[in-house]
Amino acid sequence: xxxxxxxxxxxxxxxxxxxxxxxxxxxxxxxxxxxxxxxxxxxxxxxxxxxxxxxxxxxxxxxxxxxxxxxxxxxxxxxxxxxxxxxxxxxxxxxxxxxxxxxxxxxxxxxxxxxxxxxxxxxxxxxxxxxxxxxxxxxxxxxxxxxxxxxxxxxxxxxxxxxxxxxxxxxxxxxxxxxxxxxxxxxxxxxxxxxxxxxxxxxxxxxxxxxxxxxxxxxxxxxxxxxxxxxxxxxxxxxxxxxxxxxxxxxxxxxxxxxxxxxxxxxxxxxxxxxxxxxxxxxxxxxxxxxxxxxxxxxxxxxxxxxxxxxxxxxxxxxxxxxxxxx
Amino acid sequence: xxxxxxxxxxxxxxxxxxxxxxxxxxxxxxxxxxxxxxxxxxxxxxxxxxxxxxxxxxxxxxxxxxxxxxxxxxxxxxxxxxxxxxxxxxxxxxxxxxxxxxxxxxxxxxxxxxxxxxxxxxxxxxxxxxxxxxxxxxxxxxxxxxxxxxxxxxxxxxxxxxxxxxxxxxxxxxxxxxxxxxxxxxxxxxxxxxxxxxxxxxxxxxxxxxxxxxxxxxxxxxxxxxxxxxxxxxxxxxxxxxxxxxxxxxxxxxxxxxxxxxxxxxxxxxxxxxxxxxxxxxxxxxxxxxxxxxx
Numbered sequence: 336x337x338x339x340x341x342x343x344x345x346x347x348x349x350x351x352x353x354x355x356x357x358x359x360x361x362x363x364x365x366x367x368x369x370x371x372x373x374x375x376x377x378x379x380x381x382x383x384x385x386x387x388x389x390x391x392x393x394x395x396x397x398x399x400x401x402x403x404x405x406x407x408x409x410x411x412x413x414x415x416x417x418x419x420x421x422x423x424x425x426x427x428x429x430x431x432x433x434x435x436x437x438x439x440x441x442x443x444x445x446x447x448x449x450x451x452x453x454x455x456x457x458x459x460x461x462x463x464x465x466x467x468x469x470x471x472x473x474x475x476x477x478x479x480x481x482x483x484x485x486x487x488x489x490x491x492x493x494x495x496x497x498x499x500x501x502x503x504x505x506x507x508x509x510x511x512x513x514x515x516x517x518x519x520x521x522x523x524x525x526x527x528x529x530x531x532x533x534x535x536x537x538x539x540x541x542x543x544x545x546x547x548x549x550x551x552x553x554x555x556x557x558x559x560x561x562x563x564x565x566x567x568x569x570x571x572x573x574x575x576x577x578x579x580x581x582x583x584x585x586x587x588x589x590x591x592x593x594x595x596x597x598x599x600x601x602x603x604x605x606x607x608x609x610x611x612x613x614x615x616x617x618x619x620x621x622x623x624x625x626x627x628x629x630x631x632x633x634x635x636x637x638x639x640x641x642x643x644x645x646x647x648x649x650x651x652x653x654x655x656x657x658x659x660x661x662x
Numbered sequence: 663x664x665x666x667x668x669x670x671x672x673x674x675x676x677x678x679x680x681x682x683x684x685x686x687x688x689x690x691x692x693x694x695x696x697x698x699x700x701x702x703x704x705x706x707x708x709x710x711x712x713x714x715x716x717x718x719x720x721x722x723x724x725x726x727x728x729x730x731x732x733x734x735x736x737x738x739x740x741x742x743x744x745x746x747x748x749x750x751x752x753x754x755x756x757x758x759x760x761x762x763x764x765x766x767x768x769x770x771x772x773x774x775x776x777x778x779x780x781x782x783x784x785x786x787x788x789x790x791x792x793x794x795x796x797x798x799x800x801x802x803x804x805x806x807x808x809x810x811x812x813x814x815x816x817x818x819x820x821x822x823x824x825x826x827x828x829x830x831x832x833x834x835x836x837x838x839x840x841x842x843x844x845x846x847x848x849x850x851x852x853x854x855x856x857x858x859x860x861x862x863x864x865x866x867x868x869x870x871x872x873x874x875x876x877x878x879x880x881x882x883x884x885x886x887x888x889x890x891x892x893x894x895x896x897x898x899x900x901x902x903x904x905x906x907x908x909x910x911x912x913x914x915x916x917x918x919x920x921x922x923x924x925x926x927x928x929x930x931x932x933x934x935x936x937x938x939x940x941x942x943x944x945x946x947x948x949x950x951x952x953x954x955x956x957x
Contacts, residue, residue: 405763452942455949459705459762460901464945467898470891471938478931589894593770600767633778639771643764644756 355660359525362608362662366521370514379510380578385618386517387575392598392610393524394567400605401528402560403540404454407462408469409568409595411449414587415472416442416569421489421582422482431495431503435516435573442569443562445472450561454554466589473587488583492576509578516574520567525607527563536560590632597635600642603649606662612650674927675806681923682916683812683881686819687713687874689915691896693826694870696905700843701863702754704765710893711776712868715742716875717884718780721791731794731880738876739869746868750861758860773890780886788883815877822873823912830908839863898941904954914952 373382395409420438423429429437453464476483483489494503503509527533539546539553547553576582585591594617602613617635624631642649648656655662691709698706706712719738723729729737749772757764793811800809830836842849842856850856875889882888903914918937926933944952 405766407766452945455945456901459699459766462763462766463705463897463901464941466894467901467938467941470894470898471935474934474938478934589890593774596767596770629778629781631778632774633782636771636774636776636778639774640753640768643768643771644753647760647764 358660358662359607363521363525366608366611367518370518373514374507374510379506381618381622383506383510383513383578384575385615386513387571387578388595388598388618389611389614390517390520390571390574391568391595392602392614393520394564394571395595396599396605396610397524397527397567398560398564399599401533401536401540402557402564404557404561405462405596406453406465406561406564406592407589407596408449408465408467408472408592409564410587410589410591411465411469411472412442412446412565412568413572413575413591413595414476414582414584415445416572417576417582417586418476418483418489420573421492421576421580424495424577425489425492428493429495430499431497431512431577434495435570435577438573438576439566439569442572443566446562446565446569447558450558450565454557454561466592469587469592470589473584473589476584476587483582483584486584488581488585489576490581492580492582494577494580503577513574513578516570520570521611524567528607532556532559594635597639597642599649601638601649603652603655603662604647606649606651606655608662609649609651616650669927671805672807677923677926678920679806679808679812679816679923681919681921681926682816683919684922685916685919686816687878687892687915688896688899688919689823689912690819690870690874691892692899692903692911692915693823693908694867695896695900696908696911697826697830697839697870698864698867699905701839701846701860702750702758702765703762704754704769705762705897706864706867707766707769707893708749708772708776709769709868709871709896710889710891711773712742712746712871712889713875713878713892714780714886714889715745715776716872717791717879717888718784718875718886719872720876720879721789721884724791731876735873735876739872742872742875743865743869747861747865749868750864754864755857755860773893777886777890784886786886788885788888791879791884793880811880815881818877819874822870826870827908827912895937898937901941902937902944902951904951906951907953910953 370386373379391409391413394412395406398404398406398409416438418438419441420434423437424431424434449465449468452468453461456464477485480486494509496502497512501508501512503512528536535546535551536556538549539551539556543553572586575586598613598617599610600613601616602611603609620634621631624634627634646653651662691713695706695709698704698709716738719741720731720734723734723737724731753768753772754765757768797811797814800807801813802808830839838849838854838859841852842854842859846856878888899915899918900911902918903910905911918940921940922933922936925936932939
């Protein structure tokens with residue numbers, strides 16, 4: 336992907352870098368303000384859905400945009416975390432914070448196992464391997480109804496009481512928790528890509544042999560970014576299970592992996608805030624077009640094709656070009 | 663009757679035959695993927711949808727035009743192959759200079775469109791396709807009953823695979839193809855029309871998928887989703903075999919089908935995942951794939 340992503344490491348001028356940093360700070364503040372206003376102007380459950388998928392898309396983009404690895408199986412971490420969280424909350428009666436932690440932890444372990452297999456191959460093979468491994472998780476979920484509830488999924492997951500005190504049954508209360516989780520995820524993502532670790536990941540993405548010749552163990556960095564991405568996807572999946580009180584086969588299906596790719600593509604591959612915009616666009620579209628049934632798939636396919644042919648930078652990529660600053 | 667490891671031979675050979683049939687589809691589809699990947703450097707995610715289109719075109723030929731199975735076996739690959747040519751000219755040729763992951767995303771989008779359109783038109787419950795009269799019935803081999811149609815599928819698949827292998831490895835056209843795969847610029851410098859070759863190759867790979875679809879139509883019902891899950895298994899097959907060798911793709915496809923059949927007999931729970939598990943093992947032991955060249 337090296338030649339298609341904005342080389343955001345290319346701005347070397349110190350002033351320009353400070354400029355970019357302050358722009359990003361302002362965008363973050365803008366997002367925080369939007370999060371405060373959102374529940375009063377939009378349906379909270381809808382906003383929470385957008386936030387969960389935005390977090391999921393951020394996780395996917397961490398791997399693609401900063402690790403240069405296209406995973407076509409991110410539904411595995413999202414869905415498995417969703418199942419574990421739902422199971423822990425419903426059958427073990429865990430508090431939501433522990434249920435979410437359990438889901439996220441399992442996603443990280445799954446990411447460690449799958450990641451160490453998938454990074455053995457590169458490029459197109461990497462995408463196929465992650466897809467095949469995710470399909471394995473799908474079949475596992477289909478065949479273990481005692482854990483996953485089979486076709487029904489795990490329904491009526493209790494939202495429970497946060498820290499045993501705050502009742503999350505009310506949508507407004509839950510909203511603030513989800514908004515906080517999202518903000519924490521976004522800050523963690525931003526911190527990771529701007530850390531020395533993130534810089535090395537970008538170096539490996541742009542020129543792996545050179546990074547290796549400089550003494551970096553490329554595979555360890557790739558695996559680390561894979562695990563972080565799976566973990567973030569798991570956080571999104573777990574939170575989704577609490578919000579919708581449901582974990583189902585849809586979450587682990589390959590079409591979910593495709594959806595997160597689409598969100599990131601629409602928002603802008605390798606941009607920082609693009610996946611959030613992409614998630615907003617795609618989730619809104621699904622909401623408005625829900626009555627059209629199978630046409631939604633066709634429309635998503637058309638968006639895929641149009642994006643690849645005409646609109647490769649994505650929404651934020653185009654805006655970033657206008658203002659000549661990475662977003 | 664004798665028994666093998668406590669399994670009645672009827673069940674064992676029946677599943678092996680079914681495995682061989684699945685293996686035929688894996689072989690033809692991974693062959694098509696390998697041929698396309700070799701020249702176009704993209705993974706054709708639309709392959710599953712094109713396999714499904716093959717089955718549907720055969721069904722349409724029969725139900726709308728009254729064209730029988732044998733004609734459809736020729737006609738469907740030509741028609742679907744032609745849509746492949748259109749797709750290559752309209753879309754793929756425009757992104758050939760980009761990172762090959764864009765090819766994956768584009769063909770994924772096309773697969774969603776095609777599958778969605780067929781689902782809207784024909785629903786997802788599946789349509790029946792009769793076995794042609796000449797291939798009804800079967801033979802009693804003593805240890806098992808061999809349905810004629812299933813035997814035909816295996817024979818036809820092997821024939822098509824070998825013909826493809828012969829064409830690529832032994833003919834002049836195949837030599838051009840291999841030359842262009844190795845170095846497209848240099849091949850073009852020798853006066854060979856590489857863009858045309860690329861278009862025809864994509865069309866041919868797609869036609870192979872459609873051929874498999876026609877073969878599959880009487881066995882599985884004709885269903886808009888029939889290619890969607892299959893293509894993921896075929897991806898795993900391709901990872902296991904590596905896309906470097908034509909014969910490798912054929913051998914891997916048939917053997918994995920057999921392994922899947924055996925798993926259905928001895929440990930049915932794992933039959934859906936056994937190919938993915940083999941993929942994991944191969945990645946651990948020989949990451950480049952059984953027949954692959956190290957990247």
